[in-house]
Amino acid sequence: MPGLSNSPETLTQSEDETAGDGVRAASRPWWLGLAVIAMGCVCLYGTTSLPQGARYGAIGPGLFVTIAGAGLIILGILLLVQIARGEKFEPQDAEDASGDEKANPVALATALAAAIVPIFTMDPLGLPITAMLSFTLVARSFGSRGWWLDAIYGALLGIASWFLFTRLGLQLGGFLPIAGI
Amino acid sequence: MHSFELLLQGFGVALQPTNLLYALLGSVLGTAIGVLPGIGPALTIALLLPVTISVAPTAAFIMFAGVLYGAMYGGSTTSILINTPGESGSMMTALEGNKMARKGRGAAALATAAIGSFVAGTIATILMTFAAPYIAELAFIFKPSDYFALITLAFTSVAVVMGTSRVRGFISLFIGLALGVVGIDKMTGAPRLTFGVPGLFDGIELTVVLVSLFAIGEILYVASRYKPGRDEVIPIKGLAFMTKEDWKRSWKPWLRGTALGFPIGALPAGGSEIPTMLSYTIERKLSKHKEEFGHGAIEGVAGPEAANNAAAAGILVPLLTLGLPTSATAAVLLAAFQNYGLQPGPFLFTSNPELIWGLIASLYIGNAMLLVLNLPLVGIWVRLLAIPRPQLYAGILVFAMIGIWGVSGQVTDLIVMVAVGIMGYVMRVYDFPIAPVLIGLILGPMAEVQLRTALAAAQGNPAVLVGTPLSATLLVIAVLFLLAPFVLKRLAK
Numbered sequence: 001m002p003g004l005s006n007s008p009e010t011l012t013q014s015e016d017e018t019a020g021d022g023v024r025a026a027s028r029p030w031w032l033g034l035a036v037i038a039m040g041c042v043c044l045y046g047t048t049s050l051p052q053g054a055r056y057g058a059i060g061p062g063l064f065v066t067i068a069g070a071g072l073i074i075l076g077i078l079l080l081v082q083i084a085r086g087e088k089f090e091p092q093d094a095e096d097a098s099g100d101e102k103a104n105p106v107a108l109a110t111a112l113a114a115a116i117v118p119i120f121t122m123d124p125l126g127l128p129i130t131a132m133l134s135f136t137l138v139a140r141s142f143g144s145r146g147w148w149l150d151a152i153y154g155a156l157l158g159i160a161s162w163f164l165f166t167r168l169g170l171q172l173g174g175f176l177p178i179a180g181i
Numbered sequence: 182m183h184s185f186e187l188l189l190q191g192f193g194v195a196l197q198p199t200n201l202l203y204a205l206l207g208s209v210l211g212t213a214i215g216v217l218p219g220i221g222p223a224l225t226i227a228l229l230l231p232v233t234i235s236v237a238p239t240a241a242f243i244m245f246a247g248v249l250y251g252a253m254y255g256g257s258t259t260s261i262l263i264n265t266p267g268e269s270g271s272m273m274t275a276l277e278g279n280k281m282a283r284k285g286r287g288a289a290a291l292a293t294a295a296i297g298s299f300v301a302g303t304i305a306t307i308l309m310t311f312a313a314p315y316i317a318e319l320a321f322i323f324k325p326s327d328y329f330a331l332i333t334l335a336f337t338s339v340a341v342v343m344g345t346s347r348v349r350g351f352i353s354l355f356i357g358l359a360l361g362v363v364g365i366d367k368m369t370g371a372p373r374l375t376f377g378v379p380g381l382f383d384g385i386e387l388t389v390v391l392v393s394l395f396a397i398g399e400i401l402y403v404a405s406r407y408k409p410g411r412d413e414v415i416p417i418k419g420l421a422f423m424t425k426e427d428w429k430r431s432w433k434p435w436l437r438g439t440a441l442g443f444p445i446g447a448l449p450a451g452g453s454e455i456p457t458m459l460s461y462t463i464e465r466k467l468s469k470h471k472e473e474f475g476h477g478a479i480e481g482v483a484g485p486e487a488a489n490n491a492a493a494a495g496i497l498v499p500l501l502t503l504g505l506p507t508s509a510t511a512a513v514l515l516a517a518f519q520n521y522g523l524q525p526g527p528f529l530f531t532s533n534p535e536l537i538w539g540l541i542a543s544l545y546i547g548n549a550m551l552l553v554l555n556l557p558l559v560g561i562w563v564r565l566l567a568i569p570r571p572q573l574y575a576g577i578l579v580f581a582m583i584g585i586w587g588v589s590g591q592v593t594d595l596i597v598m599v600a601v602g603i604m605g606y607v608m609r610v611y612d613f614p615i616a617p618v619l620i621g622l623i624l625g626p627m628a629e630v631q632l633r634t635a636l637a638a639a640q641g642n643p644a645v646l647v648g649t650p651l652s653a654t655l656l657v658i659a660v661l662f663l664l665a666p667f668v669l670k671r672l673a674k
Contacts, residue, residue, distance in 0.1 A: 032611060036352055043359050046374040059636055061366035064629045065373055068359040075352045082348060089611040090345075094399060095218030095265050096570055097406040103610075104405050111404035114575075115397050115602055118582050119595045127586065134582060135575040141404040142571035153572060157579055169235045170587035 033083055036076030043069025110141035124178045131158025184311050191538025194239060195546055203240045204543050207247020208550045214248070215255020216562045218265065218570075219403065219577050222252035223509040223619075224395040227388040228584040230517055238521045239536045243543040245517060249510055250302060250547050253490050254555045257294040258562055261482070262287060262415050270453030270489040273461040277474070277481030282415040284477050292423045293431045293479055294486040295555045300432075301439040301487035302548040305494035308443055310541055313530075316502040320527040325635035326646050330655035332628040335505055335620065337659040342452065344614030347666065353613050356604075357621020360385050367626075368633060380593025387516040387623050389585050391509065393598045394615050396581035398605015400574050405606075409570065431483040434464050438487030446495025452508060453492040460488035494544065501525050501537060505624070512619040 043065055050062030079087075091099035114137035121130045135154025136147060144150055166172055175181045194200060214220045226245050233241040253270070260271040261278035274294060281290040323331070340350035363374045364384025375381040423431070441463070442456040464484040465474050474481055499505040504526040506512040518525050523533065530537055555562070585598050608615060632646075639645035647653040 029611065032607075039356065039359065043362075043374065046376070050371055050373060059633055059641070061369045061371045061373055064358075064625070064632075065362050068355055068362060068625075071355040072352070072359065075348060075355060078348045079352065082346075087346070091406070092402075092609045092612055094403050094406075094609070096408065097403040098408055099406070101406040101408055104407070107407065108401060108405035108606075111401050112599075112603070114578055115401070115599050118586070119592060119599065122582075122586060122595060123592060127583065131579045131582065135572075135579055138400060138404070138575035138578045139571035142407055142574055143409060144569070144571035150572070150575065154575065154579070157576060161579065161583055165232065165583060165587060168232050170231050170583070171590050172583065172587055173590060 027086075027088075028083055029089065030080065030083060033076045033080035036079055037073050038076075040069045040072030040074075040076060043072060107141045107143075110137055114138045114141065122173070126174050126176045126178075126181075127162050127172050128155060128158035128175060131155070131161065184314055187314075187534060187538045188310055188542060190534070191540075191542035192545075194535055194539030195243060195542035200240055200243050200539065200543065201546070203236075203244040204247050204547050205550060207244035208251045208547055208554055209247075210244075211248035211251020211253075212255040212258075212551065212554060212562055213251075213565060215252035215257075216259050216565050217255075217568070217573065218259075219396075219399055219574055221395065221510075222249050223391060223513050224581075225252070226510065226513045226517065227391045227395075228580055230388055230513075230520060231584065231587045233517075234520065238523065239539045241517065241521075242514075242536065242540045243547075245514060246540060246544055247547045247550075249493060249514075250490070250544070251551055251554075253493055254295060254298055254551050255562060257298065257486055257489075258291065258555070258559060259566070261290045261294065262563055263566070270457050270485075270492065272454075273457045273485035274482055274489070276461070277478050279415075280475070280477030281479065281482065286477065286479075287415055289423050289427050289479065290477075290482050291559055292556060293427060293483045295552055296423075297431065297435040297438065297483045297487040298490040299548050299552045300435045301442060301489075301491040302494060303545060304436075304439045305443045305446075305491040306541065306544045306548070309494055309498055309544075313498060313502050313541075316498065317527040317530045320503050324649055324652070325631040325638070326648055326652045327655070329628055329631040329635055329646060330652035330659070331503065331505065332624050332631065334655045334659040334662070335507060335624060336628070337662045338448075339507065339617050339620045341662050341666070342455070343616050345612055347663075349611075349613045350617055353608070353615065353617035354621040357390075357618040357623075358625040360390060360618070361622045361625030362629070368630070378593060380589075380591045383589075385597060385622070386588060386594075387512065387619060388588060389594050389597055390601055390622055391513055391619055392581045392584050393601035394605040394608075394618065395509075396577055397598060397602025398609060398615075400578055401602060401606040402609040403574065407570070427479055430470070430479050433467075434460070434480045434484035435487040437463060438484040438489075439491040442488035442491030443495040446492030447498040448495075448507070452496075453489050456488040456492050457485040460484040497544075501529070501540075502527065504627075506620060509616040509619050512616075512623045515623055 047062045047065045047069065050065060051060040093099045114134040117133050117137065118130050121133060132151055132154035135157060136150045139150040140147070162172055162175060195204070210225060211222065214222065214225045225248050229245070233244070256271040257274050257278070259265050260275035261282050264275050264279035278290040278294065281287065336354055340354045341347055344350045344353070363381055365372050365382050372382060438460045441460050442453070445456040446453065461481055461484060464480040465471065468474065468478060468480050470478055496508050496511050499507055500511045500514060504515065504524055506515045515525060523529060585594050588594065605615065635645050636643070639648070647656060
C-alpha cells in the first residue's frame with residue numbers, strides 16, 4: 001500500500017502547512033503539482049517489474065500503467081506551469097459549507113480522526129464500538145457538545161446496523177471480537 | 182412495434198408486487214437523500230450494493246432507478262424551500278424557485294417542478310424505449326478499436342466538460358486510470374501497482390473509491406468549513422396550487438426542457454448542468470414576463486427541472502445500450518451490473534430482456550409514484566431537514582464505514598478509505614472535479630482490454646486504432662473536444 005496511500009498523505013501534511021502559512025502559500029500551491037507528479041512517479045516505478053510488450057505484437061500489462069504514470073507527470077508539470085502563472089483555486093461550495101469560509105483545522109483533524117479510528121479498532125473491537133467512537137468524533141467536529149449522548153446514539157446506530165446488515169448477509173465481523181463474541 | 186411488445190412484457194415484470202415494493206422503496210429512499218445534504222444518489226446506490234447482493238438483479242435495478250429519479254425530485258424540493266441546491270442540476274431551480282417560495286408561491290413552484298419532472302421523465306423514458314434498441318444494435322458492429330475510440334471520446338469529454346479547468350479534469354481522470362490498473366492483470370496474471378500488499382490483488386473497488394470520495398471527502402470538507410444554522414425552511418402557506426395561468430406558462434418550458442435535456446444527457450459527458458443552464462437561458466429569452474426573471478418566474482423553474490429530469494433519463498441510454506457511463510451515478514450503476522456478472526450493452530438486450538425492459542417499465546411507474554409521493558407529502562420530506570447536522574454527518578460516516586467494511590472485511594480497504602477520503606478533501610479545496618476519477622476507474626480497464634484486443638488482432642500495428650471509419654471519426658471528435666476551447670478563444674479575439 002505504500003505507493004497509493006503515500007501521495008495523499010503527503011498532501012495532508014502540505015495542506016496543514018498552507019493552512020498555517022496564510023494567504024501567500026494558499027495562492028501558490030506548488031505542492032499540488034508536485035503531488036500529482038509524485039503519483040505519476042509511483043506508477044512508473046511500479047512498471048519496472050512489468051513487461052511492456054507481449055508475444056505476437058500485443059502490448060503487455062505494463063503499457064497502460066506507463067500511460068497513466070506518464071500522463072500524471074505531464075499533467076503535474078502543466079499544473080505547476082498554471083500555478084506559476086497564478087492560477088486561482090476556488091474551494092467548491094457544498095450544501096452545509098461555503099467555499100469562502102476559512103478552514104477550521106481542529107474540526108478537520110477531529111473528522112479525520114473519526115475516519116482513521118476504524119483502521120485500528122475494527123478488527124479487535126468490532127463494528128458497534130467502532131461506530132460509537134467514529135460517530136462521537138464526527139458529531140464533535142461539527143460542534144456537538146453532548147459527548148455522552150452522541151456516544152449513546154453512535155452505539156445504538158452501530159448495534160442496530162450490525163444486527164440488520166448481518167441479517168441481510170453482510171460480513172461485518174464479530175459483535176465484540178476481543179471478547180470472542 | 183417490437184419494442185412496444187417488449188415494453189409490455191417489461192410492465193409485466195415491473196408490476197409484480199415485489200418489484201413494485203422495491204420501486205417504492207427506491208423512490209422513498211431517493212427522495213429522502215435528495216432532500217438531505219451530504220448524500221447523493223451515487224453514494225446511496227454504492228452503499229446499497231452490498232445489501233442487494235442477495236436480491237434478484239431486476240428488483241435491485243428497479244430500486245436503483247427509483248433512487249436516481251427520487252433524488253432529482255428531492256433535490257428540487259430543497260432548492261425551492263431552502264435555496265440549497267443539492268446537486269448541480271438543481272442550481273437553476275433554486276434561482277427562481279426560492280424567490281417564488283419567498284413570495285408565498287412555494288406550492289406552485291413545487292408543483293411545476295414535480296409535474297415538469299414527471300412530464301419530462303415520462304417523455305424521455307418513451308424516447309429511450311424506442312431509441313435504445315437501435316443504438317444497441319449499432320454496438321453489434323462495433324469492433325474493439327471502435328470501442329476504444331468511443332471510450333477515449335468519453336474520457337476527453339468528461340475531463341473537459343466537468344469542472345472549471347481542463348488540466349484538473351484530466352488529472353482527476355488519470356488518477357482514476359491509475360487506480361483502475363491496481364490489482365492482478367486479468368490478461369496475464371501479473372500483479373500491478375500492488376507493491377506486495379495482498380489486500381490490493383483484487384484491485385480497488387469502485388464503490389470503495391466512490392464512498393471515500395463522496396462520503397469521507399465530503400464530511401472532512403464540510404466539517405472544516407461548517408457554517409451552522411443557515412437552513413431556514415420557507416413555510417408553504419395554504420394550498421395555493423398552480424393556477425390556470427401557471428399551467429399556461431409551464432407546459433411549453435416543460436417540453437422545451439425535455440427536448441434539451443434528453444439528447445444532451447445521452448451524449449458522453451453531457452451531464453445535467455449544461456441542459457439546465459441552457460433551458461434557463463432559453464426560457465428567459467422566450468418569456469413574455471422577462472421582468473419576473475430573478476424575482477420568481479415560474480418558467481425558470483419549469484424548464485430547468487424538466488431538463489434536469491430528462492437528462493437523468495438520457496444518461497441511462499449510453500449506459501444501457503453501450504455500457505458507457507457518463508456520470509458518477511451511471512458509473513456506480515455499471516459497477517452494480519458487473520457485481521451481478523452482467524455487462525450492459527447490446528448483448529444485455531438479447532440475453533436479459535426481462536431485466537432491461539422491466540427496468541425501463543419501472544421508470545414509468547417510478548415517475549408516477551414520485552409524483553404522488555412528492556406533491557402531497559412535501560411537508561414530511563422537509564421535516565427530514567430537522568435532523569441536526571452533527572448527528573446526520575456522523576451517521577453518514579458510520580454507513581460509509583459499513584459499506585466499505587461490509588464489501589471485503591479487509592483493513593486495507595479502510596486504509597484506502599482514509600487515503601482517498603483525504604484526496605477527496607483536497608480535490609474539493611482546490612476545485613478538482615470528482616466524477617472523472619470514477620469514470621477513469623471503471624472505464625480504464627475496459628479501454629485497456631479493448632486496446633489490447635485490437636492491437637493483438639492486428640499484430641501490434643497501431644494503425645488498427647483508426648482502421649474503421651467510425652473509430653477514426655470518434656477519435657477526431659475526441660481531439661476536437663480537447664482543442665475546442667483553444668479554437669473558440671482564438672475566434673473570440
